[in-house]
Amino acid sequence: MEEKINTDSKEHAVEILQQLNEYRKTGRHCDFMIKAGSEELPVHKNIVSASSDYFKAMLSHENVETKSGVVEIKEIDEVCVKKCVDFIYTGDAYVAKEKRETLMGVAHMMQLQRLCDSIAIFLEDDLDPRSFFQTKNIANRYNCKQLEEKCNQFALQRFEEIAESDEFMDLDEKFISFLMESKETKAKIEVKCKMLLAWTKHDIDERKECFLGLVMKFQLIKMSLSYRKFLVENEPLIFESAKSLQLLTLSVFNSHHGYISSKDVNLTENKQLVVFDKTSQRMHSHDVDDKTWTPMQTIDQAIIQNNLYSAVVMESYISVICENGLFYRLEYAESNAKWEQMTNTNLKCAYAVALDGFVYGIEHQNYSNMERYDPSNNSWTRLTNKSLILAYESLVAADGKVFCIAGLNRQGRATNQVEIYDPVTSTWSMDSRSLNAARYSASATATEEVIYIMRGYDDGNTIFNTVEFRSSVTKTWMMLKPMKTAREEFSSCVIDEKVYVIGGNQNSANIEEYDPETKEWKIIETIQGKNVTPLATVALFM
Numbered sequence: 001m002e003e004k005i006n007t008d009s010k011e012h013a014v015e016i017l018q019q020l021n022e023y024r025k026t027g028r029h030c031d032f033m034i035k036a037g038s039e040e041l042p043v044h045k046n047i048v049s050a051s052s053d054y055f056k057a058m059l060s061h062e063n064v065e066t067k068s069g070v071v072e073i074k075e076i077d078e079v080c081v082k083k084c085v086d087f088i089y090t091g092d093a094y095v096a097k098e099k100r101e102t103l104m105g106v107a108h109m110m111q112l113q114r115l116c117d118s119i120a121i122f123l124e125d126d127l128d129p130r131s132f133f134q135t136k137n138i139a140n141r142y143n144c145k146q147l148e149e150k151c152n153q154f155a156l157q158r159f160e161e162i163a164e165s166d167e168f169m170d171l172d173e174k175f176i177s178f179l180m181e182s183k184e185t186k187a188k189i190e191v192k193c194k195m196l197l198a199w200t201k202h203d204i205d206e207r208k209e210c211f212l213g214l215v216m217k218f219q220l221i222k223m224s225l226s227y228r229k230f231l232v233e234n235e236p237l238i239f240e241s242a243k244s245l246q247l248l249t250l251s252v253f254n255s256h257h258g259y260i261s262s263k264d265v266n267l268t269e270n271k272q273l274v275v276f277d278k279t280s281q282r283m284h285s286h287d288v289d290d291k292t293w294t295p296m297q298t299i300d301q302a303i304i305q306n307n308l309y310s311a312v313v314m315e316s317y318i319s320v321i322c323e324n325g326l327f328y329r330l331e332y333a334e335s336n337a338k339w340e341q342m343t344n345t346n347l348k349c350a351y352a353v354a355l356d357g358f359v360y361g362i363e364h365q366n367y368s369n370m371e372r373y374d375p376s377n378n379s380w381t382r383l384t385n386k387s388l389i390l391a392y393e394s395l396v397a398a399d400g401k402v403f404c405i406a407g408l409n410r411q412g413r414a415t416n417q418v419e420i421y422d423p424v425t426s427t428w429s430m431d432s433r434s435l436n437a438a439r440y441s442a443s444a445t446a447t448e449e450v451i452y453i454m455r456g457y458d459d460g461n462t463i464f465n466t467v468e469f470r471s472s473v474t475k476t477w478m479m480l481k482p483m484k485t486a487r488e489e490f491s492s493c494v495i496d497e498k499v500y501v502i503g504g505n506q507n508s509a510n511i512e513e514y515d516p517e518t519k520e521w522k523i524i525e526t527i528q529g530k531n532v533t534p535l536a537t538v539a540l541f542m
Contacts, residue, residue, distance in 0.1 A: 020047060021089040032059070033070040034085060037078035041085050051088040053111035080106040087115050095119070097131075101138050108142050120147045127154055129161040133170075155179060159187040160270070163195045169202040173210050180214045186289070188496065189218055190227045194264075197235060204237075211237055224497065226448060230264055271495045271539050273502060273511075274318065274332075276308055278531040283318075283332075285540075288495055288513070291525055296332065300339035303328055310364070311536040314354035314375070318540060321350045321361065327373070327380075332540060345371055345380045351535060355397040356423065364535070367391050367410060370402070370421065386428055388419050394444035398451050399472050400424075403431075405453050408440040414459050415440070435477050437466055445492040445499060449473070450516070452499055454483060454492060463488050467514075484521050485510055491537035500539070503532040 023029050023044070030042035048055040058065055065071040073081055080095075080103045087093045087107075093115055095103045100123065107115040123135045124147055132154060139147040155162055159179060162168060176199055179185055180192055187195075193215065200211040215238075220228065231238045273286040274296065281304060283296035299308065306322035313319075319329040325345045331337040345361055347368060352361040359373035361380075367389045371380045390407030397403070402421040409415055416438040418431035435453065442456030451470040458464055465482040487504030494500070499514040511525045 017089060020044065024089055031069065034081065035070060035072040036076055036081035039078040039082055041082060043085060048088055051112065054109065076106055076109070077102045084110050084112060084115065087112065093118060101134060104138050104142055116142065120144045123147060124150045127151070129158060129165065132162050133165065133167040152178070156182055156184045157186050159185050160191060168195065169199055171199070173207065177210070177214060181217060189223050193218060193223070197237060200237060208237065224448070271541050273493060273500060274538050274540055275502065275530065276311065276533040276536045278533060279529065284530065288500060288524065297330060297337065300328060303339065308533050308536055309349050310351045311538050312352040312354050312359055313538045313540045314357070314359060318538060319359060320536065321345065321352060323349050325350065343378050343380060345373070347371055351395050353395050353397040353402060355402060360402050362393060362395055362404065365391060383421065384426055384428060386419055387430065388417060390415060392441040394442045394453055396444035396446050396451055398446035403451060405444050406435055406439045406442060406456065414438040414457065433476050435468055436479055437468070441488065443490055443492040443501065445494050447494050447497050452492065454501065455487065481519060481521060484512055484523055489534040491535055493537060493539035495539050502537045503534045
């Protein structure tokens with residue numbers, strides 16, 4: 001009975017193939033020639049036939065090529081022909097970025113399925129916004145189903161990045177429809193509409209009907225009112241399809257919502273929450289859609305030592321105020337940027353907001369008037385005295401003005417009054433409508449049309465969870481559903497019209513969201529491993 005001797009069959013096969021490749025390089029025992037341009041590539045019939053169905057079919061019967069022993073491959077890139085022959089003999093393949101599609105074409109022509117599959121996997125692993133369009137063309141042309149699906153998912157997840165490319169304008173109607181109609185496309189509806197408009201205008205005669213069909217499928221109610229008005233006022237593709245639409249929409253805006261400014265949408269805007277983490281001593285950004293955290297720059301040691309109190313975002317800078325009035329700023333989009341110390345404010349434990357290129361600050365814990373920071377000359381200026389001298393006021397910028405909301409008076413009583421500073425006239429005035437509930441140490445934030453004031457303490461120093469809002473149209477304060485959790489000394493921000501509450505001394509780990517469409521509060525995440533500075537959470541564009 002015969003017994004099997006253990007041998008390395010794979011190593012044996014590799015050695016044989018290596019020897020055959022050496023024979024090929026010197027022309028030894030070669031019985032066939034592949035010509036492509038100036039390249040003349042001697043090969044062995046048996047080897048190329050075994051590796052390629054293209055050569056197998058060619059060499060299996062008598063024809064011009066078998067009689068002459070030569071095949072001339074015309075109008076095909078000679079470099080890629082040589083690389084395919086190298087692959088047949090070695091199993092290895094190399095390609096320059098500009099030759100990817102050409103190599104796939106030659107491999108496909110030679111019916112080298114293993115090489116085609118390997119190129120597809122390579123392209124899938126190397127997929128990014130720059131290579132996307134070339135990779136998508138390869139997937140479609142050579143019927144690479146898995147690669148095509150990968151491109152589809154990439155486009156849905158990275159829509160805004162690929163939309164910035166000029167090649168976006170050359171996408172076919174079928175793929176544009178897929179991107180616009182999919183609920184998985186990671187882009188605000190305003191961004192999708194903006195790019196659909198740009199794509200349509202690239203060939204308006206051919207694409208107009210497609211645009212009108214797709215735009216009617218958008219959930220227009222989810223667009224911001226200002227962008228809808230911008231479209232109606234400025235886009236012929238919108239209002240020329242039905243003049244009555246323009247008149248009806250404008251009448252609805254103007255009669256039921258008061259004056260709404262029209263504003264275009266910035267394609268690159270992606271607003272995220274940014275917290276200051278005492279544990280890691282650095283900032284972290286949070287994408288509320290993806291539920292992902294990304295570490296940002298470290299916090300300067302001088303800021304840590306002087307006790308960071310609050311933060312504010314203005315243009316490309318995030319600024320912080322320490323308890324003793326030290327004032328620092330950082331150009332947050334620059335990863336290598338360093339914190340700069342600016343002119344200090346006279347305010348202690350200051351809370352601040354940004355409005356029209358200025359920072360407005362007020363002492364949060366003490367009875368104080370307001371100061372304004374001008375970045376053009378790096379200076380703070382004390383403003384005209386307020387009528388109400390209160391502590392623990394809530395500060396918010398809205399409607400081109402600064403609102404100082406409620407607070408604690410010198411008699412230790414919570415108030416429900418609202419004082420408004422107009423930077424145009426440099427004057428203070430009282431809001432004609434007061435809050436429904438007196439409170440102090442609450443948190444305030446604002447959308448384009450609504451101011452929200454949340455929680456705080458009542459006269460008995462009891463934390464309550466009530467929430468009020470003020471419409472810029474009715475200018476009346478109305479009650480909303482209470483928040484889910486009790487917290488004090490916390491921050492609130494707005495992203496895409498939703499309110500986010502984070503931090504606080506009692507529930508610092510919970511992030512709570514208010515959706516004005518559903519009029520509901522919900523806990524969207526519990527923060528792990530971070531100690532968030534209570535009043536310093538901000539929202540900024542990343």
